[in-house]
Amino acid sequence: xxxxxxxxxxxxxxxxxxxxxxxxxxxxxxxxxxxxxxxxxxxxxxxxxxxxxxxxxxxxxxxxxxxxxxxxxxxxxxxxxxxxxxxxxxxxxxxxxxxxxxxxxxxxxxxxxxxxxxxxxxxxxxxxxxxxxxxxxxxxxxxxxxxxxxxxxxxxxxxxxxxxxxxxxxxxxxxxxxxxxxxxxxxxxxxxxxxxxxxxxxxxxxxxxxxxxxxxxxxxxxxxxxxxxxxxxxxxxxxxxxxxxxxxxxxxxxxxxxx
Amino acid sequence: xxxxxxxxxxxxxxxxxxxxxxxxxxxxxxxxxxxxxxxxxxxxxxxxxxxxxxxxxxxxxxxxxxxxxxxxxxxxxxxxxxxxxxxxxxxxxxxxxxxxxxxxxxxxxxxxxxxxxxxxxxxxxxxxxxxxxxxxxxxxxxxxxxxxxxxxxxxxxxxxxxxxxxxxxxxxxxxxxxxxxxxxxxxxxxxxxxxxxxxxxxxxxxxxxxxxxxxxxxxxxxxxxxxxxxxxxxxxxxxxxxxxxxxxxxxxxxxxxxxxxxxxxxxxxxxxxxxxxxxxxxxxxxxxxxxxxxxxxxxxxxxxxxxxxxxxxxxxxxxxxxxxxxxxxxxxxxxxxxxxxxxxxxxxxxxxxxxxxxxxxxxxxxxxxxxxxxxxxxxxxxxxxxxxxxxxxxxxxxxxxxxxxxxxxxxxxxxxxxxxxxxxxxxxxxxxxxxxxxxxxxxxxxxxxxxxxxxxxxxxxxxxxxxxxxxxxxxxxxxxxxxxxxxxxxxxxxxxxxxxxxxxxxxxxxxxxxxxxxxxxxxxxxxxxxxxxxxxxxxxxxxxxxxxxxxxxxxxxxxxxxxxxxxxxxxxxxxxxxxxxxxxxxxxxxxxxxxxxxxxxxxxxxx
Numbered sequence: 001x002x003x004x005x006x007x008x009x010x011x012x013x014x015x016x017x018x019x020x021x022x023x024x025x026x027x028x029x030x031x032x033x034x035x036x037x038x039x040x041x042x043x044x045x046x047x048x049x050x051x052x053x054x055x056x057x058x059x060x061x062x063x064x065x066x067x068x069x070x071x072x073x074x075x076x077x078x079x080x081x082x083x084x085x086x087x088x089x090x091x092x093x094x095x096x097x098x099x100x101x102x103x104x105x106x107x108x109x110x111x112x113x114x115x116x117x118x119x120x121x122x123x124x125x126x127x128x129x130x131x132x133x134x135x136x137x138x139x140x141x142x143x144x145x146x147x148x149x150x151x152x153x154x155x156x157x158x159x160x161x162x163x164x165x166x167x168x169x170x171x172x173x174x175x176x177x178x179x180x181x182x183x184x185x186x187x188x189x190x191x192x193x194x195x196x197x198x199x200x201x202x203x204x205x206x207x208x209x210x211x212x213x214x215x216x217x218x219x220x221x222x223x224x225x226x227x228x229x230x231x232x233x234x235x236x237x238x239x240x241x242x243x244x245x246x247x248x249x250x251x252x253x254x255x256x257x258x259x
Numbered sequence: 260x261x262x263x264x265x266x267x268x269x270x271x272x273x274x275x276x277x278x279x280x281x282x283x284x285x286x287x288x289x290x291x292x293x294x295x296x297x298x299x300x301x302x303x304x305x306x307x308x309x310x311x312x313x314x315x316x317x318x319x320x321x322x323x324x325x326x327x328x329x330x331x332x333x334x335x336x337x338x339x340x341x342x343x344x345x346x347x348x349x350x351x352x353x354x355x356x357x358x359x360x361x362x363x364x365x366x367x368x369x370x371x372x373x374x375x376x377x378x379x380x381x382x383x384x385x386x387x388x389x390x391x392x393x394x395x396x397x398x399x400x401x402x403x404x405x406x407x408x409x410x411x412x413x414x415x416x417x418x419x420x421x422x423x424x425x426x427x428x429x430x431x432x433x434x435x436x437x438x439x440x441x442x443x444x445x446x447x448x449x450x451x452x453x454x455x456x457x458x459x460x461x462x463x464x465x466x467x468x469x470x471x472x473x474x475x476x477x478x479x480x481x482x483x484x485x486x487x488x489x490x491x492x493x494x495x496x497x498x499x500x501x502x503x504x505x506x507x508x509x510x511x512x513x514x515x516x517x518x519x520x521x522x523x524x525x526x527x528x529x530x531x532x533x534x535x536x537x538x539x540x541x542x543x544x545x546x547x548x549x550x551x552x553x554x555x556x557x558x559x560x561x562x563x564x565x566x567x568x569x570x571x572x573x574x575x576x577x578x579x580x581x582x583x584x585x586x587x588x589x590x591x592x593x594x595x596x597x598x599x600x601x602x603x604x605x606x607x608x609x610x611x612x613x614x615x616x617x618x619x620x621x622x623x624x625x626x627x628x629x630x631x632x633x634x635x636x637x638x639x640x641x642x643x644x645x646x647x648x649x650x651x652x653x654x655x656x657x658x659x660x661x662x663x664x665x666x667x668x669x670x671x672x673x674x675x676x677x678x679x680x681x682x683x684x685x686x687x688x689x690x691x692x693x694x695x696x697x698x699x700x701x702x703x704x705x706x707x708x709x710x711x712x713x714x715x716x717x718x719x720x721x722x723x724x725x726x727x728x729x730x731x732x733x734x735x736x737x738x739x740x741x742x743x744x745x746x747x748x749x750x751x752x753x754x755x756x757x758x759x760x761x762x763x764x765x766x767x768x769x770x771x772x773x774x775x776x777x778x779x780x781x782x783x784x785x786x787x788x789x790x791x792x793x794x795x796x797x798x799x800x801x802x803x804x805x806x807x808x809x810x811x812x813x814x815x816x817x818x819x820x821x822x823x824x825x826x827x828x829x830x831x832x833x834x835x836x837x838x839x840x841x842x843x844x845x846x847x848x849x850x851x852x853x854x855x856x857x858x859x860x861x862x863x864x865x866x
Contacts, residue, residue, distance in 0.1 A: 003553060005531045009560040012520065012568040019571045021707070217702020 023245040031079040047139040061148040063119040074242045082112035084241025095120045100178030105129040106161045107184025111140035115147045132160045165195045176203040183211040189221040208253040215248045230257025318755050324482035326764045341747045347740040355737045356399045362412025370652035371806045400738035403660035403806035419808035419818045426734040441779045496579045513575040524561045525597045531557045532605050566591045587716045595724050613658040620655045657806040659735045666732025689761035710763040730789040
């Protein structure tokens with residue numbers, strides 16, 4: 001019924017879409033399709049496969065080499081959605097500048113961010129990291145111990161962040177947090193930030209870093225941060241982890257609302 | 260307080276301005292001085308009034324302060340086109356449509372002015388009127404309605420001569436004004452030295468100290484920020500280092516891909532036009548809506564999708580945004596030109612078909628007239644002709660009205676496509692991004708659809724080609740300039756609203772002052788190309804025998820020689836005969852060509 005000529009006229013449109021969004025299509029393939037395929041083929045979830053690779057190729061006790069091995073696996077085999085080397089440098093730089101005593105990480109996943117931050121911590125500082133998924137938490141525990149950080153430096157808490165944050169003071173003895181790094185579900189950024197404020201866990205001039213605020217994006221969180229008046233907000237622009245072509249950013253919030 | 264001291268100062272200046280005078284005739288001299296002062300004040304006030312009368316100035320300034328000078332240059336171009344179309348509308352409406360409507364024979368008195376009996380039933384339907392058939396076709400809107408009477412009414416208005424001269428005059432006026440604007444733009448220079456101390460000029464001379472309104476101050480602030488961004492981009496571009504060979508290879512590759520796209524689209528249109536001719540031969544009733552509108556649909560779709568493909572290909576080339584815009588314009592220009600000329604070739608085929616049909620109709624008319632008399636009256640008698648209702652007289656296929664109708668339909672469908680594209684592509688997209696951002700998994704504003712940017716090249720070319728359509732078709736459809744004036748008027752308001760409401764400024768802004776002459780050069784080229792088909796049809800195709808102001812003549816331009824014979828004294832005709840000697844005309848043409856070439860090269864060089 002519809003002639004082939006009209007269908008052919010849509011061809012330039014399809015080619016334009018393919019070329020313009022080629023990076024997103026490649027990301028979709030690597031992050032979703034390839035992962036799903038390998039899950040089916042090997043029967044082992046992705047984090048386990050990553051850990052097996054790290055176990056066989058990394059030098060135990062050397063955090064930088066472990067991070068480097070993670071990067072190698074992500075570049076060559078599959079896509080791992082952790083913070084990545086480029087944004088990791090930004091996090092490390094900010095951490096070294098602020099030199100906090102207590103650091104909170106929401107969303108451990110494989111422990112990449114944890115190892116990165118623990119390596120840049122000042123002496124006698126402590127890092128608390130929260131992970132809701134037990135399988136991810138077990139892999140992360142192994143990675144953190146492989147990197148050589150003990151219970152004194154890094155404590156892994158398994159549980160949902162909205163349940164863990166209210167109990168931080170009673171159960172874990174955290175009085176106030178100087179540095180927060182959020183890398184879990186983007187929809188939960190705003191809720192967890194407000195929970196931290198409510199329970200008075202944010203120290204004065206604390207720094208809150210939020211990953212992936214551009215892609216996939218956390219619009220409510222950014223809007224709240226910019227308009228509520230309690231934070232000074234700045235977005236550091238870089239690119240998405242392991243994809244140079246897709247722009248992404250880390251939001252840095254400085255808490256000034258305690259006064 | 261400040262305003263009172265300003266007023267004092269003004270009064271002082273007015274009182275003592277030019278008060279030094281000579282001793283003799285002091286009273287007369289003082290009176291002269293007073294009149295001069297009053298005249299200068301009047302001139303100043305009149306200049307202010309003239310500036311305030313420029314239409315849409317505030318709208319365009321607001322857009323300029325938000326989006327930069329390149330987007331604003333499109334709207335300034337649109338406003339200039341509107342001015343030209345108003346003049347064309349004035350000419351066609353006042354000198355062609357109104358005289359025929361007021362002083363010509365009314366509807367229903369002649370066969371050419373009446374809807375045929377067969378079409379009467381549907382002549383008032385909205386669908387027929389939207390298609391410009393029915394009552395719209397048999398009215399002053401189209402060529403076929405006009406009678407070929409040499410003079411009409413008590414004013415003895417020469418209708419055919421007026422029709423011909425208005426047709427030629429619109430083209431001549433358009434040429435003159437485009438060339439004049441090109442020459443004027445070439446001499447204009449933006450304030451300040453463009454080559455050195457760029458940032459110092461901008462830093463110290465940008466602010467306007469006459470602003471008193473807070474909102475205007477905000478707009479001015481935004482526009483100065485934009486101009487700084489433009490200057491920084493220009494500076495960055497001039498300092499970048501590049502790998503020459505890779506760049507050249509990529510540019511050659513990009514041009515090759517663009518050529519492939521153009522060739523593909525040209526072949527597709529050619530294929531579709533051949534198919535539609537095949538359908539027409541077999542009778543259009545056998546086919547559905549898709550087949551009947553296949554050519555229009557394919558042309559619109561290609562016109563919408565190929566420019567974005569050119570945009571994507573041009574990212575290989577890595578040019579400065581101003582130069583990339585020119586390449587983009589050039590490619591889209593080639594695409595639209597291909598579309599246009601295919602359309603014209605199809606139209607020529609139809610004209611030839613109609614000319615063939617005309618011969619058959621003429622033959623049938625003699626048979627029909629004979630049958631009216633029923634053989635009752637012998638051949639050589641001079642009895643009065645039988646009265647027949649004009650609606651029943653068989654008609655020739657009026658090819659001029661057909662051409663006019665095609666251009667009007669094309670203009671209307673082009674307008675509809677533009678408006679629908681703005682509403683869906685810009686407005687609905689912005690609504691979707693704004694309201695669905697809360698419940699979508701990725702950030703719609705930064706990521707995939709996001710708000711659209713204003714497509715300068717597509718819009719400018721659309722405007723230029725639309726004007727080309729008008730120039731081509733206004734000889735056969737005097738209503739075209741009126742339709743275009745309406746279209747440009749609504750387009751200005753709709754696009755201004757759409758830009759401010761739905762678009763975001765482009766990531767890279769750049770100065771557009773030099774692009775204006777580029778648009779003018781393209782417009783001149785299109786003007787030249789549009790007048791070619793019209794002039795060809797006027798000079799070489801015989802007019803229809805029973806419709807229009809030139810019916811009965813062998814060629815349309817014979818109206819000029821007829822006027823010289825009847826309306827001018829005989830010596831004028833002799834002088835004209837001598838002057839139209841080829842020996843005199845050729846040197847004159849050479850002189851015109853050399854002077855116009857010289858003035859064009861001097862204006863092109865300075866841009």
